[in-house]
Amino acid sequence: MREPAADRSVRNLGVLQRTASTSRVLNLVEIGGAKKGDPEYHSQPFFTTPYLNQSLVVKHIVRSDERYVLDDQRQTATKVILPFERSDLRMGGRSFLVGQRGWRNIVREAGGGAEGSNIDRDIRLLTALDEIPSLDPFLLREHLSRRGFTIAGCYFAISDADLARMHDFVASEIDDLIRLTFADASDSSSYADKLVRVLLSPEITEQLEPFRIALRLEGEDYKEGLFSWKGFLYYKWLFSELRPKLVDVLREIPLLRVTGHKDPDLMVHIERTRRRLVEALEAKRREIADVLDVYDRAFADLTKNGKPLAFQSFLLRASDMFLMLGERIGVISHITTAWRYRFPDARSPAASVEEVFDILKDFDHLVSSLEK
Known part of the structure; x- marks a missing residue:
């Protein structure tokens, strides 16, 4: 199998993982580790090619030394990073840009040289990803759904990095609703602190039942x-x-x-x-x-x-x-x-x-x- 070119800019993928924002990075390695026991993760995968489904997809600002592989002068491209070792992202990986010359062949070779509907489906999915300017979970789900892709909901969660940065903002936004929903709450801020992560997590738990009733x-x-x-x-x-x-x-x-x-x-x-x-x-x-x-x-x-x-x-x-x-x-x-x-x-x-x-x-x- 011909490997995609080594990418020196992603030698430390561990740093990328820790700082990933869902608007720029879709971290399928992390999702795979967290959701490997979820039946939907296996029955409705993001990519049907296992190697691709353990990759990182990044909205990437094209560097001057990368432009030679592209036929246009775009400033941003969709980069797919294939880690050398998924258990230790610090070892780096190889990558390709959607739209670079020969990228479809790279996808087929990443799948072991297989042909057929699964590979074609993943190529269509990568093309759809390249159509949108961001990988945030809400835009991503709606866009791919309209393109006819059925993908498990676990792929569209808000990242921990964004959750941490959003926490205080969301707590202040829902303060009025907490006061309305939890009438016995003497300190709404303590409720907000506990409920923000529950509200923004991909799971729907019993703790959200008062919100369901309110809505x-x-x-x-x-x-x-x-x-x-x-x-x-x-x-x-x-x-x-x-x-x-x-x-x-x-x-x-x-x-x-x-x-x-x-x-x-x-x-x-x-x-x-x-x-x-x-x-x-x-x-x-x-x-x-x-x-x-x-x-x-x-x-x-x-x-x-x-x-x-x-x-x-x-x-x-x-x-x-x-x-x-x-x-x-x-x-x-x-x-x-x-x-x-x-x-x-x-x-x-x-x-x-x-x-x-x-x-x-x-x-x-x-x-x-x-x-x-």
Whole structure:
């Protein structure tokens, strides 16, 4: 079997595992270790190829020394990392980019050279992963479901890294509901501290029964409603973290200085793209804020206005909003991350005319893709 090229950038996958954010990394190694006793994990795997189903999938900013394997000039690619030793990720791994020349052959060889529906299905799944800007669990589940993939729910849990960072934010968000649901609670903060992890975990336990009663949901509607609620809490938190970074990028884009020879035609295009990009990012920021405001008003109907059916109805029709929020937040996350990676010194961002043209064109394409 021809191996994918060794990737020096992922020599210490243990570090990647400890710092993984679900919006950037899908850690199938960790999921496999935690869920190996779950029947659904085996009956509805993410990848049907065992080797792939013990990989890490990463939304990766393409480095200059990687561009030769790609036919386009994309700034971000979907990277699949195949660990040398799954029990010790510090040993590193080999990787490939979805879309690099010959990547389908690499997938087939990772499966032992097998042909057939399982390999074809995994190739289609990788193509679907490459279509979205983020690997956050809510966008991922909705996108893959609409592409016809049936995958166990354990693959769409919020990571421990994100849970730790979300904890205080979610606790403050649900404080009113805790006061309403646990009327005998003299200290709602102690309830919040215990319930946040339970609420955001993939399992539905008896500790959440008061919430089920408050939401007036049963069976599958309860599972879907709870998933939707987690999703909006997740996106509110994620947007609260992204917003100041976006403000910085919006301020810096007009300040980006072009160095070296300035081709007049390229400069005209750069200035037009620069203005269009700033306006489009502002518009996407407002769209995200508007949808989250719809959630806030629905939640207020439950906690302040005593209208649980209004919030229930909102949750059960929320899947379209997941796609909208996930796609927009994913694009903004990519742009803010890629921008700071390329321009760490916010005081004097500068690049050649060709590089400025490529960066702005890529960002503009990403934002424009949200309208399709």
